[in-house]
Amino acid sequence: MAAPTEDERSLFTLIGELPDRVSTLVRAEIDQIKAELSYKAKHFGIGAGLMAAAAFVGLFLLGTLIATGILALALVMPAWAAALTVSGILLLIIAVLVWIGIVSFKRGAEPLESIESLKRDVDMVKGAGEYDHR
Structure with a gap:
C-alpha cells in the first residue's frame, strides 16, 4: 500500500495543525488591522494638521475683513x-x-x-x- 497523499492525511494530523493555522490567521488579521489603523491615523493626522493651518489663516482673514469694514465705514464717517x-x-x-x-x-x-x-x-x-x- 502506498503512503497517504496530502489529501488523505488523517483527521488527527489535521486537528493537530488547526491551532497553528488559527494562530497564523489571527496574527495575519491583527497585522492587517494594525496596518489599516496606521493608515487611518496618518491620514487623520494630515487632515487635522491642514484644518489647524486653515483655522490659523482664517484668523488673518478675520482681521483683514474687520480692517476692510473699518475702511469702508471710514468713507462715510471719520x-x-x-x-x-x-x-x-x-x-x-x-x-x-x-x-x-x-x-x-x-x-x-x-x-x-x-x-x-x-x-x-x-x-x-x-x-x-x-x-x-x-
Whole structure:
C-alpha cells in the first residue's frame, strides 16, 4: 500500500495543525488591522494638521475683513468713528456668544433625570415619598 497523499492525511494530523493555522490567521488579521489603523491615523493626522493651518489663516482673514469694514465705514464717517462702530459690533457679537455659552453651560449643569428618578425610587422604597411614574 502506498503512503497517504496530502489529501488523505488523517483527521488527527489535521486537528493537530488547526491551532497553528488559527494562530497564523489571527496574527495575519491583527497585522492587517494594525496596518489599516496606521493608515487611518496618518491620514487623520494630515487632515487635522491642514484644518489647524486653515483655522490659523482664517484668523488673518478675520482681521483683514474687520480692517476692510473699518475702511469702508471710514468713507462715510471719520476713521475713529468707523473703528469704534466696528468694535461695538464685535463687542455685541462677543456678548451674544458668551450669553449663549452660559445658557449652554447651565443646561449641562442640570442634574440628570435618571439621578432624580433614582432618588425618587429610593425615597419610595424608604417610604418617605410618593412614587411618581415619570
